[in-house]
């Protein structure tokens with residue numbers, strides 16, 4: 330049995346004080362669907378303190394302003410998937426929430442844990458990046474707001490320092506003219522982590538030309554990024570199957586230019602191209 334001290338603070342001030350007290354040797358516990366699996370590994374040394382944040386009501390819920398959606402980090406994937414605000418103003422995130430794990434995992438797992446764990450296959454991250462989200466972090470030294478595009482360093486590593494608490498995720502609502510999609514492919518249809526995924530947002534002008542497009546693949550690059558070069562070939566064009574096939578190819582080339590050719594390239598090269606094409610086709 331691994332030994333650690335367990336704390337269940339009542340508010341964020343107490344939480345930040347505990348994080349400061351244990352410095353680099355504390356771990357926040359939200360839904361625990363990543364933390365508990367790590368803790369059970371015989372090779373993993375447990376932290377001195379586990380800080381359970383589940384009593385912090387200020388870290389729960391989804392709200393909206395006229396122009397923005399604000400999601401608190403303890404929002405579970407089930408809550409995310411059943412929120413009418415998310416469905417209406419960020420459909421790709423609504424779709425992503427529905428395809429995470431199983432009902433049990435969605436009931437426990439939180440959006441905050443998904444972001445902070447920073448696994449390459451984290452399904453809420455590509456949609457949040459396409460939505461231009463920001464994250465708010467708090468510690469005893471104060472708070473800071475970081476665009477999610479600048480938040481990740483590499484898989485399982487973010488710019489957050491050990492004593493920072495994720496406080497909220499915020500992004501502009503999609504306009505009615507913006508259509509969006511999230512597609513993922515796992516080894517099987519249910520309870521599968523993403524081998525590859527794509528988040529896409531597309532806006533057409535009244536004349537039917539593509540005005541704006543955002544494409545963010547998941548599990549394809551060492552860290553998430555917008556496919557700006559591929560996006561450029563779409564803007565100002567009339568949507569067509571050929572154009573979307575070409576865009577898919579560009580994304581696939583970009584992926585290989587980053588990762589090089591590996592054992593998995595034979596599979597990933599055509600698959601990412603098809604996911605991009607399909608995501609764009611459904612965004613019309």
Ligand SMILES: Cc1cc2nc3c(=O)[nH]c(=O)nc-3n(C[C@H](O)[C@H](O)[C@H](O)COP(=O)(O)OP(=O)(O)OC[C@H]3O[C@@H](n4cnc5c(N)ncnc54)[C@H](O)[C@@H]3O)c2cc1C
Pocket residue numbers: 356357358359360361362363364365366382402403428429430431434437438439440441442443444445446450451452453493494495496520521522523
């Ligand atoms: C069977 C199974 C299937 C899964 N399937 C999927 C899937 O399909 N897609 C997918 O994306 N993920 C999947 N996951 C991974 C996991 O469920 C998600 O990443 C989940 O969102 C993690 O949230 P949590 O609340 O359980 O995080 P926890 O395990 O509690 O925490 C995860 C990490 O985040 C940190 N953390 C949590 N909240 C905060 C906060 N507010 N501030 C600072 N740090 C914080 C913790 O310290 C820890 O480092 C699966 C996991 C399992 C076990």
